[in-house]
Amino acid sequence: MSDDPLLVPLCDGDRRALARAITLVESTRPEHRDRAAALLDALPTGREALRIGLSGTPGVGKSTFIEAFGTMLTEAGCRVAVLAVDPSSARTGGSILGDKTRMERLSRDPGAFIRPSPAARHLGGVARRTREAVTLCEAAGFDVVLIETVGVGQSETMVAQLADLFVLLLAPAGGDELQGVKRGIMEIADLILVNKADGDLAATATRTVADYAGALRLMRRRPADPEGFPKAMAVSAVTGAGLASAWDEMQALAEWRRREGHWDATRAAQAAHWFDAEVRAALLAQLDAPETRARMAAMARDVAEGRRAARAAAEEMLESLRGA
């Protein structure tokens, strides 16, 4: 058992301890890394949140949706954590203020925890950070962890690798625009929610739902999908219409997957995937040591100037790493 002073308050659900623990796993300082590894290894098992991946391009009303959906859940007694994975904000130095202000009500809710995207220097480690942050949220007793990402390719695949179910949020649109959703994202979505089903856009939203429902029927059913999934539905983050039904569907899907054994199988496969990714990252991290960098640079010069072939030089480098 780790004697880390964060462990007990974290497991008691203290949000400040959770925030500090996430900062710890994000840190690249060696003493922080050791402490983070020990803390993670000491976390009690058996606490599982429903991990919901949520993707949607800017403009679909994602913040408003999270605010309304999250508040509905906390009012029902659920503790909700929101983790943002936003490669673009990571690149521009984090969106700490942005995330708090765009979900003002939820950020003041004692049943909620909002964690913005990590800052620029962690871009490469965003996957690890997010996965470990999810684990910490579960240890802190959160019931639902929303992992939010912007619709830009790789981050969706990454989030799908750590979510129990994946929700794609869309805006109402004409049939032609249906092509705009990347097929890869359609393929990982369990639930497509067409937002803004209110006022002038209500009819368009209904048509958009029908368009996507048609498109989903053309796709092959995946083994971990019950009859009727993936599903498309209309919601309005503004009026709240459809939010309760969407939550019912998510719970029903999660329940079915638990019952049929897909839940545990998926989590086990995800854990194995992350372990593999972790080993690969750790192997490559050996190259970051200052003396290794210097040696690499010298050998790269030899290769560049034709004194060595790349393959032979690489093998020599590897031997020196093994001996180190």
Added chain:
Amino acid sequence: MSDDPLLVPLCDGDRRALARAITLVESTRPEHRDRAAALLDALPTGREALRIGLSGTPGVGKSTFIEAFGTMLTEAGCRVAVLAVDPSSARTGGSILGDKTRMERLSRDPGAFIRPSPAARHLGGVARRTREAVTLCEAAGFDVVLIETVGVGQSETMVAQLADLFVLLLAPAGGDELQGVKRGIMEIADLILVNKADGDLAATATRTVADYAGALRLMRRRPADPEGFPKAMAVSAVTGAGLASAWDEMQALAEWRRREGHWDATRAAQAAHWFDAEVRAALLAQLDAPETRARMAAMARDVAEGRRAARAAAEEMLESLRGA
């Protein structure tokens, strides 16, 4: 000096020795790998071909272009090697017959050497194989190495990392279709050749050239570009129109880059890039050993079943690799 029996005939330009040497660098068998590494390290330096990356989606007449362009070069006394990088054919098991038959005349030309895409099992190693095959072609005294790729993303970037100049082959098309070329490919192209500038399509080809010339003017000039580059031109692989001018432009560009120091700088940067990639690949290849795979699988189970945290398990794994 390696006493490999392939070394002398290879350096004498023997095409059979070249083919066998490429087969050797493609091999994954340990004894072949050692032999390949020694052979590559023993190659004489100082022989440089003009390495031309060539991209074009199916239907633009790429094979016909290579056949016509390559034959023009061999008739002028150049020795021409054609290497195919086709991820899709690699996936379906190679296109050995395809590559030879689609360039029938060039494949019988004693001044030419055509090497099809490597077979399925080498997909991950396509980059290394291609780079080393280029090196072997240079050692065998080829003057021009055409590295041909299908317009599907990553392979272009890879080919650009080993070419001295990059040619994009396009078909004549209406202005609207201009958008279809990925911006990333436009950015690495030095020369855009609009093919099929003959018969009914001649006028459309001219307009397409003008469209691309306009688009290229909007892009920022790169440091290694002389005035007027990147450039768009019309060619016809069928009538041969424009092929000589295209070759003049390629030579002028290469000459300018040599004179201004960009050629050596680019090659040095490319070599350093490949050395780095080689070290990373070699580090990760440690995980392929059977006993390591077995140990990884056992630890992955521990992680999947919640007995270990991924990070701590990965660190233990790494220590055992270091001790091995």
